[in-house]
Amino acid sequence: MKELEKNVQKLEPILGKLFLFRTLDEKLKKDLIENSVMVIAERDETIIREGDVENTIYILVDGEVEVVTWKDGREVFLSVLKPHAIIGEISAVAQKPRTATVRAVTPCSLIRIKSDIVSKILKESPEAKKILEIIKEGRERDTEEKQKQ
Template sequence: MFPKRDARIDAIADLEIFEGLDRKQLAKIASLSTQVTLPEGSVLCRRGERGREAFVLIEGSVAVCVEDQALAVLRPGAVFGEMSLLDGKPRVATVTATTQVSVLVLSPLELASLLEAVPAVRSRIFSTLGARKKDLTAAA
C-alpha cells in the first residue's frame, strides 16, 4: 500500500523555507495553514494596518512597497506579514500580488503553533525577519 499524497504537502515541499523537512513536519505545516489563490492586484498586506495573518508564497510573485517605493519582489518560498504578528506593531509595507498567487495563510495562533511545532522553520523565519528589519532600517 502506498502512502496517501497530499497536494498541499507536495506544493510546499520544495520551498526553500521548508527545505529538508520531513513529511510529518510538512503535514503539520499544511494542517496549520489555509491555502488560498488570489488574483493579480490583490493587496495581501497594507502598510499601517494591524496584521491579522502571515503568508508563505507558494506560486506567483508579490511586490513589497513603502509609500510609492518598491523595496522587493518576492517569489515562491518567501514569508511575509509575520513581522506584524510577532511584534504587534502595524504593517510596515504594502504587499501586492503582481501575478495570480497561491499562498499559505497563517493566523497569529497558527503561526505561533508552527513556530513551536517546527523549530527549523522558527529559526529560518527569525533569520529572514532579522535581515528584513536591517534592510528596512537602511532604506529609511
C-alpha cells in the same frame, strides 16, 4: 482574495519544499497542513496592508508580489518576491502591526497559514522560530536601507 477548496494533498508537497517546513516535527507539520488554505490574489490586489494588526503568514506558490512602504507621504519600493517566499513573518515573529504593504504584481497563488498555527510553531519549534527571525532581521535591514535612499 479568493479562498480555494481545501486540498491537503496539494498543500503537503508545496510546503515540503520549504526549509522551514522540514524543521518541524510530524505533529506540527500535520497541524500546519490542516490549518493552511490556498488562496488566489488577482493582479494589483493587496495581500497585506501596512499597519494592519494580524499575524497570518503567506507562502507565495505562483506569481510575483511587490513589497512597498510609505515614508514622508511617498511610496517606497522595497522588493519583488517570487515563488517560495515567506510573506508576513515580521509581524508574526515581532507581534507588531504589518510593516509593509504587499501587492500582487501578477495573479498569485499563496498558502495562507493562520495566526494560531504560526504562534504554535513559534512556541514549539525553536529551529523554525530562528529561521523566521533571520528572515525578519534581513528584511528589516533592507527596509531601513531603502528608506534612507
